[in-house]
Amino acid sequence: MIKKNDVIEADIVDLSHEGLGVAKLDGLVFFVENALPGEKIQMRVLKVNKKIGYGKVEERLTTSADRNEAIDVAYLRSGIADLGHLTYEAQLKFKTKQVKDSLYKIAGIKDIEVPLTLGMGQPFAYRNKAQVPVRRVNGQLETGFFRKNSHDLMPIEDFYIQHPEIDQVILVVRDLLRRFDIKPYDEQEKTGLMRNVIVRRGHYSGEIMVIFVTTRPKIFRIEQLIELLVDQFPQVSSIMQNINDRDTNVIFGPEFRLLYGKDCITDQMLGNYFEISAPSFYQVNTEMAEQLYQTAIDFADVTQDDTVVDAYSGIGTIGLSFAKHVKKVYGVEVVPQAVENSQRNANLNGISNAHYVCDTAEKAMAKWVQEGIQATVILVDPPRKGLTESFIKASCQMNPDKIVYVSCNVATLARDVKHYEELGYKLSRIQPVDLFPQTHHVEAVSLLVKERSDDE
Ligand SMILES: C[S@@+](CC[C@H](N)C(=O)[O-])C[C@H]1O[C@@H](n2cnc3c(N)ncnc32)[C@H](O)[C@@H]1O
Structure with missing residues (x-):
């Protein structure tokens, strides 16, 4: 034994x-x-x-x-790049196989072609966002990454998959926090001030937002710290604070404060401008997210007669990319600041046929069905847990011709596809897109088409 x-x-x-x-x-x-x-x-x-x-x-x-010998094993252990030991070509094949296997094992679907995962030319330094814990290690304040399945901080200076300018900002912030003797958070003792530093950088704009997550509102000498940071990085156009005094793994607490500049940064996707505020979701790999959205647009194959629902809409990036090609877009998102962004983003791009509401996708969908709104195309882009049964039912009641499902979790995607197939929709296309090179995460766009009888 x-x-x-x-x-x-x-x-x-x-x-x-x-x-x-x-x-x-x-x-x-x-x-x-x-x-x-x-x-x-x-x-x-x-x-x-x-x-x-x-x-x-x-x-x-x-x-x-298929082994990539060049990878530093620290990146595997930390989970920053848990597939980094595989050549990139093999990573793309691995992800394609993940999609095929899940569809077969979970949904019983085997008669679908799964093309090779769309990959990046340069699959490194792509992340436009870093979420870095701040802790004390060997008596010194450090920034880095938690070792996989733990809360032990591994100090790291080169994050490998993040844009290098983000790494530089983190190092300067770390040095300033040390210089100003700011106390890092201690999870065991529940003491200290600085829990996390988040840095976001617009891929096209180069604008940077820094968010300090602290246990208490007061940060001693923060004005001086900000002056020194902005002196070194004039592209930092927004500095926010988030206050989180809870004993939780969730990074943000409920309260955000503006410390410097604007409360959002601006970036571009598929030629549209987007304002992104601190709590709003924004795809971390802009170059590949554009390919993801373009795939969704190609799959939906819309005309000016189409009405589109953009469910789980974030700041409106997908729906607004569709808006100019269709009659009307209805969007729903649960984070209020993201909904405000999406409404402003519509104006910013001269789009007047997109209407966003703040609600859960389940409730909004049920309301729209009651109001008689009939979308011909429903786009869904849920978080990892996928869709709820009530959402799937309500979306089928709307009777769209097509459902375009953008997923970051193939297991929940396969579960939901199975459910849709039971309700009369057939999976007709799927394309994995590599949003997270060097990691095991798989993203895919699927097209489900309503099976109609001849008299419908
Ligand atoms: C994967 S993100 C996609 C956002 C957007 N489509 C994009 O590409 O940037 C999922 C979004 O769903 C939102 N969300 C989570 N649960 C929700 C719910 N029950 N109803 C509506 N939105 C929800 C999250 O806040 C997040 O913005």
């Missing part, structure tokens, strides 16, 4: 959806970090229970042709 601390030879036969190597031994499935299919390893057993176990590579005996 295999037990903890045994060292055994193992063949890696697959990759889990989180990018861990999979080995099958003695009727058990083992998950191993930094091990690729085709590799033979000496594995130390870290943990084992009835069906599954976790192992660690003691020695790699053979090496996969």
Whole structure:
């Protein structure tokens, strides 16, 4: 019987959806970090229970042709780049397979072509946003990344997948926080002031927003700190504070304050301008998000006769990209500041046929059905947990011709597609798009089409 601390030879036969190597031994499935299919390893057993176990590579005996040897393993451990040990070509194939496997295992769909994941030319330094915890490590304030599945801060200066200017801003902020003797948050003791620093950078505009997340409102000598920061980075056009005194992993508390400049930054996507405020969602990889939206536009194949619902609309990026090609857009989003952004963004781009409401997508959809609004195309872009049953039902009651589903979680996508297929919609196209190179995260656009009988 295999037990903890045994060292055994193992063949890696697959990759889990989180990018861990999979080995099958003695009727058990083992998950191993930094091990690729085709590799033979000496594995130390870290943990084992009835069906599954976790192992660690003691020695790699053979090496996969798909291995990227250039990656620093710290990026794998931190989760910053948990697929970074795989060549980029192999990452794209892995993501395509994830989509195929989920559709088959969860929705029973196998008669659909899943094209290769659309990838980036330069799949590094793409993130336009960093969320960095601030903690004390060995007596010193540090910024970095939590080790995977923990809250141990690993100090990091080069974040590899973030825009380098964001890394530079974080380092200067870190040095200023040290210089002004600002106390980092201590999760155990529930003491200290500075919990997180968030930096957002417009991909086209280069405008930067910095958000300090603190446990209390007062930040000693913040005016001087801001002066020094803006001196070094004149492109910082917005500095916000968020106050979060709760014992929680959720980064933001309810209260935002403006410390410097404007309360939003502006960027561009597919030629439209967008204002982005601190609590609003904005896709972190602008270049690939444009490809994602373009794929959604191509799938929807709209005309000026179409009415579109943009559900889970954020700051309106997808719906407003459609607005000029259709009769009307109705959008719904639950974060009030994002809804304000979407309304202003419509004006900013001279769009008068888009109407956004602040509500849950479920409630708004039910209301629109009652009011007799009939969308021909429904776009959905929900968070990882996917759609609710009530949303799916209400969206079918609206009887659209097409549903375009943008998803960041293939498991919930497959579950929801199955549900839609039961209600008369057929998955007709799907295209994975790599929004998160070097990580295991998969994004995909799907087109579901209403199956109508001849007399409809
Ligand atoms: C994946 S983001 C997509 C945003 C936007 N479509 C984009 O591409 O930038 C999901 C959005 O859904 C919003 N959201 C989460 N739950 C919601 C709900 N129940 N009803 C409406 N919006 C919700 C989030 O605030 C977030 O803005």
